[in-house]
Amino acid sequence: MSSTEDRYATPRLLAAYLEAEWSDFLWPDPGRGEPQRTTGRPEFYKKIPKLLFDSLGGEQPGRYCDIGGATGRTTYEMFHEFPSLTELVLAEPSAQFCLWAKRLLLGRVLEEGLYDWAPRVGDLHRPGFQRVESFPPVLQESGQKKIYVYEARAGEVPRPPGYFDIMTCLNVVDRVPDPADFAKAVGDLLRPGGTLVFASPMEYEEATTPRKELWVRDLKDLFPPDKWEVLNEVDRDYEARPYKRKRIIYATQVLILRKQGSGD
Ligand SMILES: C[S@@+](CC[C@H](N)C(=O)[O-])C[C@H]1O[C@@H](n2cnc3c(N)ncnc32)[C@H](O)[C@@H]1O
Numbered sequence: 001m002s003s004t005e006d007r008y009a010t011p012r013l014l015a016a017y018l019e020a021e022w023s024d025f026l027w028p029d030p031g032r033g034e035p036q037r038t039t040g041r042p043e044f045y046k047k048i049p050k051l052l053f054d055s056l057g058g059e060q061p062g063r064y065c066d067i068g069g070a071t072g073r074t075t076y077e078m079f080h081e082f083p084s085l086t087e088l089v090l091a092e093p094s095a096q097f098c099l100w101a102k103r104l105l106l107g108r109v110l111e112e113g114l115y116d117w118a119p120r121v122g123d124l125h126r127p128g129f130q131r132v133e134s135f136p137p138v139l140q141e142s143g144q145k146k147i148y149v150y151e152a153r154a155g156e157v158p159r160p161p162g163y164f165d166i167m168t169c170l171n172v173v174d175r176v177p178d179p180a181d182f183a184k185a186v187g188d189l190l191r192p193g194g195t196l197v198f199a200s201p202m203e204y205e206e207a208t209t210p211r212k213e214l215w216v217r218d219l220k221d222l223f224p225p226d227k228w229e230v231l232n233e234v235d236r237d238y239e240a241r242p243y244k245r246k247r248i249i250y251a252t253q254v255l256i257l258r259k260q261g262s263g264d
């Protein structure tokens with residue numbers, strides 16, 4: 001594991017992601033024991049599939065991949081926004097996140113009882129733990145529709161180049177050691193003519209990108225115009241709470257990009 005992925009194995013970060021992605025299901029009553037409301041937090045994950053839908057002009061994609069998908073909320077929303085999808089792949093290097101993604105998306109359990117209590121956003125140095133109140137309805141797989149969760153980085157997704165029709169990669173590029181190499185690994189998985197949603201916070205933050213020279217000020221710099229067409233570019237807020245007394249709203253640059261070429 002690289003140092004960036006190590007960070008995601010901590011209960012404190014798992015707590016922050018479970019809250020940001022799933023608090024509406026896990027703890028639907030926002031008031032209980034909490035000084036701040038937690039409703040409305042997964043809004044970012046709901047907006048991205050709608051933006052993509054609006055850019056596709058009626059296309060019916062079949063194969064989808066989310067890179068750095070954490071505990072799976074984007075995959076969950078994509079499943080519902082695009083009924084035509086036959087394959088949904090979540091690639092995420094943190095083993096803990098994958099475990100929870102499998103439970104939350106598919107109802108798969110490693111061990112009975114393991115998920116009854118979840119890390120909950122707590123004090124600065126220690127997350128709280130809270131009994132899970134309810135789980136989201138599991139996504140229904142069928143012969144034609146499959147969901148895969150892989151413990152993998154962008155360059156390790158077990159599919160051939162040019163495989164996916166649509167992809168998302170949200171708030172990951174600011175944390176990797178080589179942003180250009182990472183963007184290429186993501187783009188290689190998409191078919192020519194396919195569409196990628198690529199997003200990242202606008203503002204440099206030392207805690208997430210310790211080497212300032214790795215900071216990408218404008219995501220378009222990673223996607224040369226001879227290979228990529230920008231279909232849409234918008235700002236969307238992304239909200240997280242690392243501990244009870246700190247709430248961060250990131251202004252995020254969101255690009256919707258079409259990979260040039262017909263694939264013939
Ligand atoms: C800030 S989180 C974003 C999670 C989610 N996409 C979102 O928008 O909420 C960054 C995620 O990227 C994952 N990650 C880090 N390096 C990665 C890599 N090389 N390839 C794929 N995912 C990576 C981390 O494990 C973490 O889950």
